[in-house]
Amino acid sequence: MQRKLSLGLAFGVLGSLLSIASSSFAQSATDDIAKYREMIAEGNPSELYEAAGEELWKKPAGPKNVTLEKCDLGLGPGIVKGAAAQLPRYFKDTNKVQDLESRLMTCMQKLQGRDPQEMIDAPFQNGPKKDMEAIVAYVVTLSKGDKINVSTNHPKEKEMYELGKRAFFFQGGPMDFSCASCHGEDGKRIRLQDLPNITTQKGAALGWGYWPAYRVSSGQFWTMQQRLNDCYRQQRFPFPIYGSDVTIALSMYMAKNANGGTVETPGLKR
Amino acid sequence: MNIKNIKSLLALTSFTLATVLMQGSVMAQQKTDPQFNKMMKDGFKADGIAGLDRIDQDATQKFCSDPVFASSKQGEKMREKIQKMNMDSIKQPSDGKYIGDWKKGEAIAQSGRGATWTDTASTAVGGGCYNCHQIDKKEISYGTIGPTLWNYGKLRGYSNEVVTYTWNRVNNSKAYNACSNMPRFAHFKLLNEQQIQDVMALLLDPASPVNQ
Numbered sequence: 389m390q391r392k393l394s395l396g397l398a399f400g401v402l403g404s405l406l407s408i409a410s411s412s413f414a415q416s417a418t419d420d421i422a423k424y425r426e427m428i429a430e431g432n433p434s435e436l437y438e439a440a441g442e443e444l445w446k447k448p449a450g451p452k453n454v455t456l457e458k459c460d461l462g463l464g465p466g467i468v469k470g471a472a473a474q475l476p477r478y479f480k481d482t483n484k485v486q487d488l489e490s491r492l493m494t495c496m497q498k499l500q501g502r503d504p505q506e507m508i509d510a511p512f513q514n515g516p517k518k519d520m521e522a523i524v525a526y527v528v529t530l531s532k533g534d535k536i537n538v539s540t541n542h543p544k545e546k547e548m549y550e551l552g553k554r555a556f557f558f559q560g561g562p563m564d565f566s567c568a569s570c571h572g573e574d575g576k577r578i579r580l581q582d583l584p585n586i587t588t589q590k591g592a593a594l595g596w597g598y599w600p601a602y603r604v605s606s607g608q609f610w611t612m613q614q615r616l617n618d619c620y621r622q623q624r625f626p627f628p629i630y631g632s633d634v635t636i637a638l639s640m641y642m643a644k645n646a647n648g649g650t651v652e653t654p655g656l657k658r
Numbered sequence: 659m660n661i662k663n664i665k666s667l668l669a670l671t672s673f674t675l676a677t678v679l680m681q682g683s684v685m686a687q688q689k690t691d692p693q694f695n696k697m698m699k700d701g702f703k704a705d706g707i708a709g710l711d712r713i714d715q716d717a718t719q720k721f722c723s724d725p726v727f728a729s730s731k732q733g734e735k736m737r738e739k740i741q742k743m744n745m746d747s748i749k750q751p752s753d754g755k756y757i758g759d760w761k762k763g764e765a766i767a768q769s770g771r772g773a774t775w776t777d778t779a780s781t782a783v784g785g786g787c788y789n790c791h792q793i794d795k796k797e798i799s800y801g802t803i804g805p806t807l808w809n810y811g812k813l814r815g816y817s818n819e820v821v822t823y824t825w826n827r828v829n830n831s832k833a834y835n836a837c838s839n840m841p842r843f844a845h846f847k848l849l850n851e852q853q854i855q856d857v858m859a860l861l862l863d864p865a866s867p868v869n870q
Binding site for chain 2: 577629
């Protein structure tokens, strides 16, 4: 009850801060948002998603009516603590490099008998994706504070990194944009939004380390798949398929570049 | 054939070989990679106005997707070729008018909308200029990917050269810099001729707030 109350209060403060921000100077607007982040850090609304996710993790579900508690996220069946910090990685059972969400789809299919296509086709924030988002919030919170530690030792991991690097610079669409158009140089902004340079360790850690995140402007918790999806929307590309190799390759490129940085998920974003 | 001739022939051959090998290493990423192409092809689906043709790259996009090669000495010839191709595609205004209405230009510069899969064919496409440029100083929410355009005309003057250069640059920035970050507004029909005239006015009408 108290938590809900403090969340509500924080939203009210945010509203007034945002309106101050829009009528103020560029620098102080950025400062205000930073202040808001500090204030709300003790009560990130992602907590509501995490709690729901933990319940979903432990609740029998799917045609087989089984929990996800034996899901192997790379550190062994059932080990969630620290798992998100070492993803994406190669998995022997699928013979694939997988990110958190594609791996969770594998667990839902193998353990619970659920059809991954239903997850792929569902719109973000709806139906099965809503469950996914909550579970992701739960899993990433259990890596908060860990060092990002992604391997490219396996040939398939190395291959995925190289494919991701190439995808990062791939230009297309009616505006000629690639990921690098916005995230390839230091110290750039779109409007007031600072853009991390993902080709550097520092910039990659700022991006990869803070997503998934609660997004204040939409009032939603966004997974990394949704973050990438909206990047491609703004790049004017066609729709990236949920969990497709291009999204995993880009994640591998970002995560590996971010190695040594700190997992700050779930982040809190504009 | 005497010894001297053989020596110079050998030197020439090894020089040629070295050049070819060096180019080979820089050009490595330019090669088509079937695995990468398949990943891209399988990775996306058409949604509304955002069709799969959007990942069929044209020559400019293909060239600029390999920034190491594109900015190398070896890439220079291709860079010039790309710029010329884009320059040749620019049309001067059909009515001979370069400067439209700066007020409309400001509205176009403000809007970053259009051309995404959540838009429709009838969604007005904005210029998105403030996303990357400072323009009128009164707008404090501006990006920094492109240079500031504050006092654009006041600083450069209003000569025919400046006007034509600016027209070309807004129409197709790749005519001057093959891998400029700026979209090719006329080439992909993001803005029509009249809209470009209006954006021109924002930059080059002495009465525009930008030039005060």
